[in-house]
Amino acid sequence: MRFVAISTDLARHYQAGGADANGQVPERQLAEGGGNPCRHCLKMIADGAEMLVLAHRPFPAPQPYAELGPIFLCANPCEAGGGAALPQMLASPDYIVRGYGANDRIVYGTGGVTPTSGIPERAEALLGDPQVAYLHVRSARNNCFQCRIER
Incomplete structure:
Protein backbone atom coordinates (compact mmCIF):
# COMPACT_ATOMS: atom_id res chain seq x y z
CA MET A 1 0.00 0.00 0.00
CA GLY A 81 5.28 13.28 -1.23
CA GLY A 82 3.91 9.82 -0.78
CA GLY A 83 4.98 6.33 0.08
CA ALA A 84 4.02 3.76 2.68
CA ALA A 85 3.91 6.08 5.71
CA LEU A 86 0.83 8.08 6.67
CA PRO A 87 1.42 11.57 5.17
CA GLN A 88 2.12 14.44 7.56
CA MET A 89 -0.72 16.49 6.06
CA LEU A 90 -3.35 14.06 7.37
CA ALA A 91 -3.63 15.99 10.63
CA SER A 92 -7.39 15.90 11.27
CA PRO A 93 -8.85 13.35 13.70
CA ASP A 94 -10.59 11.41 10.93
CA TYR A 95 -11.12 11.16 7.18
CA ILE A 96 -13.39 9.48 4.68
CA VAL A 97 -11.69 6.51 3.02
CA ARG A 98 -13.55 5.33 -0.09
CA GLY A 99 -12.87 2.74 -2.77
CA TYR A 100 -13.08 3.20 -6.54
CA GLY A 101 -13.16 0.57 -9.26
CA ALA A 102 -11.03 0.38 -12.40
CA ASN A 103 -13.82 2.35 -14.10
CA ASP A 104 -13.14 5.27 -11.69
CA ARG A 105 -16.56 4.93 -10.05
CA ILE A 106 -17.34 4.49 -6.37
CA VAL A 107 -17.48 0.91 -5.16
CA TYR A 108 -20.60 1.11 -3.02
CA GLY A 109 -20.24 0.05 0.58
CA THR A 110 -16.55 0.98 0.80
CA GLY A 111 -16.83 4.56 2.06
CA GLY A 112 -16.69 5.44 5.70
CA VAL A 113 -15.29 7.88 8.22
CA THR A 114 -12.08 6.42 9.62
CA PRO A 115 -9.89 7.66 12.50
CA THR A 116 -6.62 8.94 11.04
CA SER A 117 -4.54 6.36 12.90
CA GLY A 118 -6.75 3.60 11.45
CA ILE A 119 -6.36 4.63 7.80
CA PRO A 120 -3.56 2.12 6.98
CA GLU A 121 -5.53 -0.81 8.42
CA ARG A 122 -8.77 0.26 6.70
CA ALA A 123 -6.92 0.80 3.41
CA GLU A 124 -5.35 -2.68 3.54
CA ALA A 125 -8.79 -4.22 4.12
CA LEU A 126 -10.42 -2.29 1.26
CA LEU A 127 -7.55 -2.98 -1.15
CA GLY A 128 -8.07 -6.68 -0.45
CA ASP A 129 -11.36 -6.44 -2.35
CA PRO A 130 -10.73 -7.24 -6.05
CA GLN A 131 -13.44 -4.73 -7.05
CA VAL A 132 -11.40 -1.89 -5.52
CA ALA A 133 -8.69 -0.49 -7.81
CA TYR A 134 -7.66 2.43 -5.56
CA LEU A 135 -8.85 4.56 -2.66
CA HIS A 136 -9.35 8.24 -1.96
CA VAL A 137 -8.70 9.85 1.38
CA ARG A 138 -11.13 12.77 1.70
CA SER A 139 -11.95 15.30 4.39
CA ALA A 140 -14.59 13.94 6.77
CA ARG A 141 -16.06 17.44 7.15
CA ASN A 142 -16.01 18.83 3.60
CA ASN A 143 -15.30 15.81 1.36
CA CYS A 144 -12.21 17.53 -0.13
CA PHE A 145 -9.76 15.20 -1.87
CA GLN A 146 -6.56 14.69 0.16
CA CYS A 147 -4.62 11.93 -1.57
CA ARG A 148 -4.96 8.56 -3.23
CA ILE A 149 -3.98 5.14 -1.88
CA GLU A 150 -2.86 2.36 -4.24
CA ARG A 151 -1.69 -1.23 -3.87
Missing part, protein backbone atom coordinates in the same frame (compact mmCIF):
# COMPACT_ATOMS: atom_id res chain seq x y z
CA ARG A 2 1.22 3.49 -0.79
CA PHE A 3 -0.07 7.03 -0.44
CA VAL A 4 0.01 8.92 -3.76
CA ALA A 5 0.10 12.70 -4.31
CA ILE A 6 -1.12 14.50 -7.40
CA SER A 7 1.45 14.17 -10.18
CA THR A 8 4.42 16.51 -10.36
CA ASP A 9 3.48 17.41 -13.95
CA LEU A 10 0.03 18.52 -12.81
CA ALA A 11 1.42 20.38 -9.78
CA ARG A 12 3.89 22.26 -12.02
CA HIS A 13 1.04 23.07 -14.45
CA TYR A 14 -0.96 24.69 -11.63
CA GLN A 15 2.13 26.38 -10.13
CA ALA A 16 2.87 27.93 -13.54
CA GLY A 17 -0.63 29.44 -13.64
CA GLY A 18 -2.24 26.73 -15.77
CA ALA A 19 -6.00 26.34 -15.74
CA ASP A 20 -7.61 24.23 -13.03
CA ALA A 21 -10.50 21.79 -13.48
CA ASN A 22 -12.89 24.76 -13.82
CA GLY A 23 -10.73 26.38 -16.49
CA GLN A 24 -9.62 29.10 -14.07
CA VAL A 25 -6.16 30.31 -13.02
CA PRO A 26 -5.44 29.10 -9.46
CA GLU A 27 -5.90 31.77 -6.78
CA ARG A 28 -2.83 32.87 -4.83
CA GLN A 29 -3.26 33.28 -1.08
CA LEU A 30 -1.18 33.15 2.09
CA ALA A 31 -1.54 30.08 4.28
CA GLU A 32 -3.11 30.76 7.66
CA GLY A 33 -3.67 28.64 10.74
CA GLY A 34 -1.75 25.49 9.80
CA GLY A 35 -4.72 23.85 8.10
CA ASN A 36 -3.67 24.03 4.47
CA PRO A 37 -2.48 20.62 3.22
CA CYS A 38 -0.53 20.57 -0.06
CA ARG A 39 -1.73 17.76 -2.30
CA HIS A 40 1.70 17.42 -3.94
CA CYS A 41 4.26 17.35 -1.12
CA LEU A 42 1.61 15.94 1.27
CA LYS A 43 2.76 18.34 4.02
CA MET A 44 1.05 21.29 5.66
CA ILE A 45 1.83 24.58 3.96
CA ALA A 46 3.69 26.80 6.44
CA ASP A 47 1.80 29.75 7.93
CA GLY A 48 2.45 32.85 5.86
CA ALA A 49 3.72 30.89 2.85
CA GLU A 50 2.18 31.55 -0.54
CA MET A 51 -0.23 28.84 -1.65
CA LEU A 52 -2.61 28.12 -4.49
CA VAL A 53 -6.33 27.43 -4.12
CA LEU A 54 -7.84 25.69 -7.12
CA ALA A 55 -10.49 23.29 -8.36
CA HIS A 56 -9.19 19.77 -8.85
CA ARG A 57 -10.81 16.63 -10.27
CA PRO A 58 -8.72 13.59 -9.23
CA PHE A 59 -10.07 11.44 -12.07
CA PRO A 60 -8.89 11.00 -15.67
CA ALA A 61 -12.11 12.33 -17.25
CA PRO A 62 -15.45 13.89 -16.32
CA GLN A 63 -18.22 11.40 -15.51
CA PRO A 64 -21.02 11.32 -12.92
CA TYR A 65 -18.76 10.02 -10.12
CA ALA A 66 -15.80 12.29 -10.90
CA GLU A 67 -16.08 14.69 -7.98
CA LEU A 68 -14.47 18.08 -8.41
CA GLY A 69 -13.53 20.28 -5.49
CA PRO A 70 -11.09 22.74 -3.96
CA ILE A 71 -7.55 21.84 -2.97
CA PHE A 72 -4.49 23.69 -1.69
CA LEU A 73 -1.05 23.46 -3.27
CA CYS A 74 2.30 25.04 -2.44
CA ALA A 75 2.65 28.05 -4.76
CA ASN A 76 6.34 27.31 -5.33
CA PRO A 77 7.63 23.98 -6.62
CA CYS A 78 7.76 21.35 -3.89
CA GLU A 79 8.96 17.77 -3.88
CA ALA A 80 6.35 15.05 -4.38
Whole structure:
Protein backbone atom coordinates (compact mmCIF):
# COMPACT_ATOMS: atom_id res chain seq x y z
CA MET A 1 0.00 0.00 0.00
CA ARG A 2 1.22 3.49 -0.79
CA PHE A 3 -0.07 7.03 -0.44
CA VAL A 4 0.01 8.92 -3.76
CA ALA A 5 0.10 12.70 -4.31
CA ILE A 6 -1.12 14.50 -7.40
CA SER A 7 1.45 14.17 -10.18
CA THR A 8 4.42 16.51 -10.36
CA ASP A 9 3.48 17.41 -13.95
CA LEU A 10 0.03 18.52 -12.81
CA ALA A 11 1.42 20.38 -9.78
CA ARG A 12 3.89 22.26 -12.02
CA HIS A 13 1.04 23.07 -14.45
CA TYR A 14 -0.96 24.69 -11.63
CA GLN A 15 2.13 26.38 -10.13
CA ALA A 16 2.87 27.93 -13.54
CA GLY A 17 -0.63 29.44 -13.64
CA GLY A 18 -2.24 26.73 -15.77
CA ALA A 19 -6.00 26.34 -15.74
CA ASP A 20 -7.61 24.23 -13.03
CA ALA A 21 -10.50 21.79 -13.48
CA ASN A 22 -12.89 24.76 -13.82
CA GLY A 23 -10.73 26.38 -16.49
CA GLN A 24 -9.62 29.10 -14.07
CA VAL A 25 -6.16 30.31 -13.02
CA PRO A 26 -5.44 29.10 -9.46
CA GLU A 27 -5.90 31.77 -6.78
CA ARG A 28 -2.83 32.87 -4.83
CA GLN A 29 -3.26 33.28 -1.08
CA LEU A 30 -1.18 33.15 2.09
CA ALA A 31 -1.54 30.08 4.28
CA GLU A 32 -3.11 30.76 7.66
CA GLY A 33 -3.67 28.64 10.74
CA GLY A 34 -1.75 25.49 9.80
CA GLY A 35 -4.72 23.85 8.10
CA ASN A 36 -3.67 24.03 4.47
CA PRO A 37 -2.48 20.62 3.22
CA CYS A 38 -0.53 20.57 -0.06
CA ARG A 39 -1.73 17.76 -2.30
CA HIS A 40 1.70 17.42 -3.94
CA CYS A 41 4.26 17.35 -1.12
CA LEU A 42 1.61 15.94 1.27
CA LYS A 43 2.76 18.34 4.02
CA MET A 44 1.05 21.29 5.66
CA ILE A 45 1.83 24.58 3.96
CA ALA A 46 3.69 26.80 6.44
CA ASP A 47 1.80 29.75 7.93
CA GLY A 48 2.45 32.85 5.86
CA ALA A 49 3.72 30.89 2.85
CA GLU A 50 2.18 31.55 -0.54
CA MET A 51 -0.23 28.84 -1.65
CA LEU A 52 -2.61 28.12 -4.49
CA VAL A 53 -6.33 27.43 -4.12
CA LEU A 54 -7.84 25.69 -7.12
CA ALA A 55 -10.49 23.29 -8.36
CA HIS A 56 -9.19 19.77 -8.85
CA ARG A 57 -10.81 16.63 -10.27
CA PRO A 58 -8.72 13.59 -9.23
CA PHE A 59 -10.07 11.44 -12.07
CA PRO A 60 -8.89 11.00 -15.67
CA ALA A 61 -12.11 12.33 -17.25
CA PRO A 62 -15.45 13.89 -16.32
CA GLN A 63 -18.22 11.40 -15.51
CA PRO A 64 -21.02 11.32 -12.92
CA TYR A 65 -18.76 10.02 -10.12
CA ALA A 66 -15.80 12.29 -10.90
CA GLU A 67 -16.08 14.69 -7.98
CA LEU A 68 -14.47 18.08 -8.41
CA GLY A 69 -13.53 20.28 -5.49
CA PRO A 70 -11.09 22.74 -3.96
CA ILE A 71 -7.55 21.84 -2.97
CA PHE A 72 -4.49 23.69 -1.69
CA LEU A 73 -1.05 23.46 -3.27
CA CYS A 74 2.30 25.04 -2.44
CA ALA A 75 2.65 28.05 -4.76
CA ASN A 76 6.34 27.31 -5.33
CA PRO A 77 7.63 23.98 -6.62
CA CYS A 78 7.76 21.35 -3.89
CA GLU A 79 8.96 17.77 -3.88
CA ALA A 80 6.35 15.05 -4.38
CA GLY A 81 5.28 13.28 -1.23
CA GLY A 82 3.91 9.82 -0.78
CA GLY A 83 4.98 6.33 0.08
CA ALA A 84 4.02 3.76 2.68
CA ALA A 85 3.91 6.08 5.71
CA LEU A 86 0.83 8.08 6.67
CA PRO A 87 1.42 11.57 5.17
CA GLN A 88 2.12 14.44 7.56
CA MET A 89 -0.72 16.49 6.06
CA LEU A 90 -3.35 14.06 7.37
CA ALA A 91 -3.63 15.99 10.63
CA SER A 92 -7.39 15.90 11.27
CA PRO A 93 -8.85 13.35 13.70
CA ASP A 94 -10.59 11.41 10.93
CA TYR A 95 -11.12 11.16 7.18
CA ILE A 96 -13.39 9.48 4.68
CA VAL A 97 -11.69 6.51 3.02
CA ARG A 98 -13.55 5.33 -0.09
CA GLY A 99 -12.87 2.74 -2.77
CA TYR A 100 -13.08 3.20 -6.54
CA GLY A 101 -13.16 0.57 -9.26
CA ALA A 102 -11.03 0.38 -12.40
CA ASN A 103 -13.82 2.35 -14.10
CA ASP A 104 -13.14 5.27 -11.69
CA ARG A 105 -16.56 4.93 -10.05
CA ILE A 106 -17.34 4.49 -6.37
CA VAL A 107 -17.48 0.91 -5.16
CA TYR A 108 -20.60 1.11 -3.02
CA GLY A 109 -20.24 0.05 0.58
CA THR A 110 -16.55 0.98 0.80
CA GLY A 111 -16.83 4.56 2.06
CA GLY A 112 -16.69 5.44 5.70
CA VAL A 113 -15.29 7.88 8.22
CA THR A 114 -12.08 6.42 9.62
CA PRO A 115 -9.89 7.66 12.50
CA THR A 116 -6.62 8.94 11.04
CA SER A 117 -4.54 6.36 12.90
CA GLY A 118 -6.75 3.60 11.45
CA ILE A 119 -6.36 4.63 7.80
CA PRO A 120 -3.56 2.12 6.98
CA GLU A 121 -5.53 -0.81 8.42
CA ARG A 122 -8.77 0.26 6.70
CA ALA A 123 -6.92 0.80 3.41
CA GLU A 124 -5.35 -2.68 3.54
CA ALA A 125 -8.79 -4.22 4.12
CA LEU A 126 -10.42 -2.29 1.26
CA LEU A 127 -7.55 -2.98 -1.15
CA GLY A 128 -8.07 -6.68 -0.45
CA ASP A 129 -11.36 -6.44 -2.35
CA PRO A 130 -10.73 -7.24 -6.05
CA GLN A 131 -13.44 -4.73 -7.05
CA VAL A 132 -11.40 -1.89 -5.52
CA ALA A 133 -8.69 -0.49 -7.81
CA TYR A 134 -7.66 2.43 -5.56
CA LEU A 135 -8.85 4.56 -2.66
CA HIS A 136 -9.35 8.24 -1.96
CA VAL A 137 -8.70 9.85 1.38
CA ARG A 138 -11.13 12.77 1.70
CA SER A 139 -11.95 15.30 4.39
CA ALA A 140 -14.59 13.94 6.77
CA ARG A 141 -16.06 17.44 7.15
CA ASN A 142 -16.01 18.83 3.60
CA ASN A 143 -15.30 15.81 1.36
CA CYS A 144 -12.21 17.53 -0.13
CA PHE A 145 -9.76 15.20 -1.87
CA GLN A 146 -6.56 14.69 0.16
CA CYS A 147 -4.62 11.93 -1.57
CA ARG A 148 -4.96 8.56 -3.23
CA ILE A 149 -3.98 5.14 -1.88
CA GLU A 150 -2.86 2.36 -4.24
CA ARG A 151 -1.69 -1.23 -3.87
